[in-house]
Amino acid sequence: MLFDTAPKERREDLYDRERELAELHEALRLGERLVVVYGVRRVGKTSLVKVGLRVSGAPYVMIDVRELYYAENFVRMQALVSRVVEEFRGQVRWYRRVGFDLRGALRRIRRIRVGDYEVEVEPGARIPLTTLLSEVDEWCGKRGMRFVFVFDEAQYLRFSNTRYDGVVAWAVDNLSNVTFVLTGSEVGLLRDFLRVDDPEAPLFGRYRRE
Template sequence: MLFDLQPKTRREDLYDRENELSEFQNAVNLGENLILLLGIRRLGKSSLLNVALAESEMPYAKIDVRSLYFTHGSIPQEILARKILDSLLATVSGRKSLRLKLEKVLSSIRGLRISGLSVEFDRKPDLAEILEKISSWAENENLRAIIAFDEAQYLRLSGIRYDGLIAYAVDNLPGITFVLTGSEVGMLHDFLGLENPKKPLFGRYAREIVLQRFRREESVDFLARGFEEVGIEPGRQEIEEAVESLDGIVGWLTMYGYLRGVRELSHSEAMDELFNMAEKLIWEELSSLIQNSRRYGVILKAVAMGNVRWSTIKEYVEFKLGPVNDAKFSILLKNLLKYGYLEKRGNEYSIPDPVVKEVVKNLQLTLW
């Protein structure tokens, strides 16, 4: 249903995004090697990716890179290789002939053992060799193997030049398409370096599919359809108020719909509960950033309170925390843009997520 809080896996549970799904399939059909799914947090990138992969009818591996990073503190090559192969084997498990051919190709890799739907290594794996075998198998079967890295910007924290490995595959392995998603769009672009002549992927073509927030009428329709699915009819004013507060961010709209329609809270109770849950979630997201520098939190507080220009934001930060030189302050602002917590239009900064803005505005600076 539309108000399911888990990432969607079927088109019928995914509201709209027809153009994005069509563009993804077009890129796969054309044999493009690098696809980027971009957008701020809670716009449904994981859901779009799930549905696009399922509908591609191609073998694929999907890896949640953020989860790997927070589980292991880095992304070792052995862990990533195992995740790729386990996921790929699982997606072809129902196609016996295809799976057997994949197993045969992989069995030629020294030190790799396949047991059921998982692999083990007796020696440190060579991920480049593994990708070569996957590409060869896919080409022989007249298929493409899709390798999707969700929240791929975390690959940059591994200490391994995964950007170089992807560049090698893009140049030399025509049977593989890489799909990378990122909510920290600036950090993902920095990791890839498509426009940086010092980076391995410089000059490579990438299909960029950017998810936008719903327009107002789409948000209203999303909530109306979702409530119809669960059999309730809230007043039009309630829907309008929710849309006004949540501003087309599908993750928040879904959470409100779940609280109001599935848990059957009143409108005011649902909004209160949403902001209570959001405060905990957003604080968890921001805490590691603020641990690096309290100024990040105070910058966000300044913008949430209506300081939108470089000079007024800096004045607020210096009033709260003392002097900071211009160069250091500009770096902090640039990082927040890369992380997706701020956006800039002309000379003005803003927080693109209205719920984040409201939560940050109400958080006490003493917590930081």
């Protein structure tokens, strides 16, 4: 399957990325809270992250932010929360394999319903992303587990009236059992979004692995 252009999930299908894979695996093993993966399109960022997550055995969700942006030219928080919940549903089997109890983690969020294989947000519900992150973090903290939120093409998060850079900064400061992995093919735009060297930006001075 080496010539298949679809993102890879198996280590044996990932070609010539051993160093980057080892770095990502180390970051997850050490519990680092923010990892940034840069690279132009089609160099294998998504495959690298997917394989790294599978190798690490971590529960995760992976959101392609372009999907939300292209739908509305904007990234609404509720659209993002709904997409995260949809991705939860798609990962139920993996969660069971790695010991992550999704129902237990989300049980206190009243307007999210979790069944054996179904997860959904009730119509009209407005659930802050910070609430979702906090509940997952708390559940993981009681069980010595780490959850990974991956935002692929994260530079598109800047198109919103929500300060997602602020949300990430808050999570990095306060949630010790959550890791954010942000990827971006438009390197300059992703750096403009993160602004880690700008004293006025929420993420200024935060440690991150790049």
